[in-house]
Amino acid sequence: MGSSLLPTIVVASLLLYALATPANTRGLPLWCAAVIGSKCFACWDARRILRGRIGPWRAYRLERWLILLNAIDGAAWGALAWTGFDPGSTANSILVVAVLSGIVGNAMSMLSPVLPVFAIFCVFELGALSLKAWSLDELQFRTLSLAVVVYFFSLLSQGRNSARAARAAIQLKFDNIGLIRQLRIESDKTRHALHAAEQANLAKSRFLAAASHDLRQPIHAQGLFLEVLARSPLNDSQRTVLASARAASEASAGMLHTLLDFSRIEAGVIEAQLEGFALQPLLAKLESELAPQANAKGLVYRTRDSGLALRSDRGLLELIVRNLVTNAVRYTERGGVLVACRKRAGHAVLEVWDSGIGIAPEQQEEIFREFHQLGNPERDRQKGLGLGLSIARGLAQLLGHELTVASRPGRGSVFRLAVPLAAMPALSGAPLAAPALDAPARRALPLRVLVIDDDAIVRISMQELLAGWGCDCQVADGIEPALALAATWLPDMIISDYRLREQRTGAEAIAMLRAQAGHAIPALLITGDTAPARLREARASGVPLLHKPTSPEQLYRSMEQVRGRGHHANTDSANELHCH
Known part of the structure; x- marks a missing residue:
């Protein structure tokens, strides 16, 4: 309403000046005052209403009140056809019809969201113009009268579409508000659940530590x-x-x-100490220590000799491979375990193959979680604690080595660890493990x-x-x-x-x-x-x-x-x- 006040005053004043004739010296000024007064009151009333709270219980009364105000406003504008319309002047006729058509078109954007309000404005404004044209009893003006009626129904159709669009936009806004509220509730629930999970994890860690x-x-x-x-x-x-x-x-x-x-x-x-070293001594050491475990289960333990030199932390890499091999032996009942290394695209890939129970695709990421074990519901301590692969993954991430698994249930698995190659084996370095000292020594x-x-x-x-x-x-x-x-x-x-x-x-x-x-x-x-x-x-x-x-x-x-x-x-x- 506020944005239309000044244009209304300007248009009404210009019409008062342009349409003034000796025949309407009294009627046209009254019309101008009525239009400006109606718009000023509508603006004041709109601000009064907006200062209060507009709740659903006021909707019916507000709609009736707006219908009344816009019926008065439409009648005021429509009165221009009776006070300023001059059938003998073509320019006068065009100006009046153009202004009233433009006013009613502009009203659509403001009033059509509440369709009855827009309709009553059109009825009083265009109705006055149609009646005036019909009353002149000439074919041209009666044709104009019928055209105004057609224009009225066209505007109502467009106003209905506009009202639907406005209602849909409002409904969408409330839907979004409801969705945001629901998302906020779900977010709070998720945050509380995450906090509870973190507390439970801390409690677990404290319990395990104690x-x-x-x-x-x-x-x-x-x-x-x-x-x-x-x-x-x-x-x-x-x-x-x-x-x-x-x-x-x-x-x-x-x-x-x-x-x-x-x-x-x-x-x-843990801090990694990267160095270049020959791989073969590490493989030989692991075979000498872990092959007896495989032999005790009737498994074949094989290592492919390698002449490659790797760049990694010697002790941490040994622990990763040891955990992988130990895991392979634990979950293999027949067949064997193979440890090999091959060169690929500037790096080495350490592989631990087994012919064990295999791992289903949906479990191939889960096995790297702590305390997660396959096929050990009774928690047989011979199968460990379910930490070996978690430790291997953690150390691999610390070293920047990629650890992956490929497996087929019932056919076995292969774990692959990608390690950078060294230019040459280190000429010196710490031994892989210090020999145990016997009591007499x-x-x-x-x-x-x-x-x-x-x-x-x-x-x-x-x-x-x-x-x-x-x-x-x-x-x-x-x-x-x-x-x-x-x-x-x-x-x-x-x-x-x-x-x-x-x-x-x-x-x-x-x-x-x-x-x-x-x-x-x-x-x-x-x-x-x-x-x-x-x-x-x-x-x-x-x-x-x-x-x-x-x-x-x-x-x-x-x-x-x-x-x-x-x-x-x-x-x-x-x-x-x-x-x-």
Whole structure:
């Protein structure tokens, strides 16, 4: 309404000037005042209505009110045909008809959304023009009268289409509002569900970390006690029992180390050390260690010799292939396993083939999820924890190597790992694995060792084991007892559990003991934690880190290394990862 006020005033004023004759000196000014007054009132009324709340309960009354106002407005405009129309002037006749036709056409855009309002405006405006033309009793004007009637019905048809389009647009707007509201509700539900899933996942991780830590303590002590027992005089029967006990302990440790590998990947504390190296020694090492497992199941284990040199992290690549081969052996009951490497388009593809149960297409991505296993509803521990492939995928992503699988159910599977080629094998480098030290081969370690651990059974087992290695070992269950002991008995080495009582850490204990001594005492941290945050904290301390359960061989080697290198000792990512 507001946008039509000024044009109405201008058009009415111009018509008053152009159509003025001695015969309409009184009627035309009254018409002009009526048109402008009607439009001004309509604008004022529209603003009044919009200031209030327009609810559905007002629709009927508003429609009737608008019909009344526009009937008056249409009649005011139609009065132009009676006050300003001059049959004797062609120019006059054309101007009046053109103006009234234009006004009613313009009204369509404003009034047609409510069709009865538009219709009543047309009836009064065009009706006045049609009646005036008919009343002149001439063929030409009566023809004009009928043409106005036809024009009226044409406008109504167009107005109906316009009303439908406007109603559809309004309905679409409300539909969109409803859709947005529904999407917002669904988004809130999804956000709440995601939050709940994240909380459940955090709870799972906390539970696994806590359970893993609590399980590692006694298994760690058990391994140390079994080592002490192995050094004592035993008969053949007792040694057989001891061998079985050590096998059971190693199996438990193996599962816990698998959880540790997974937690270390989640924590992001593994750093790849890329180098060039020959592949064949790695393949030979894996065959010598894993072929006996395949032979025990009646499977054929084959490795194709390779002269290729790869660029990767030697230890991490070994762990990936080891997990793939172990997985192949576990899920193959007849036939065999083949490990091969072929050169393709500037890179090498390591392949592990098996003739096992195969993997359905819909499961070929799921198998890389943690704790996901095929064909093991009873959770047979001989089939592992369902983490091997998840660890392999995580390490492959860390190294930037693509790991894929192709499989046919009942026919077997092939896992492919794409690894960049090296220009030539490295001439030197760390060995793939340090040889295990047998008890008779160990040299005595004449060291004063302070062990800090809040678990009594771990303290006892460590004291027994280290005493057997020639160490003078003292133990403390916390930081304050350790500081008091070190004030009169200065240790040559500190071995501390990472998590101590009262939310304190072994890294804190080592720092305080070094500050008290005035120099950097060689030290080792041992942790049973697998929580990602704890692993990151322990690594950030800069002290060499071992993970419970720690084998006596690994502990002995680490003590020799730290003794030789002092506080600068550190461990690389490959040594920190457990290789079965």
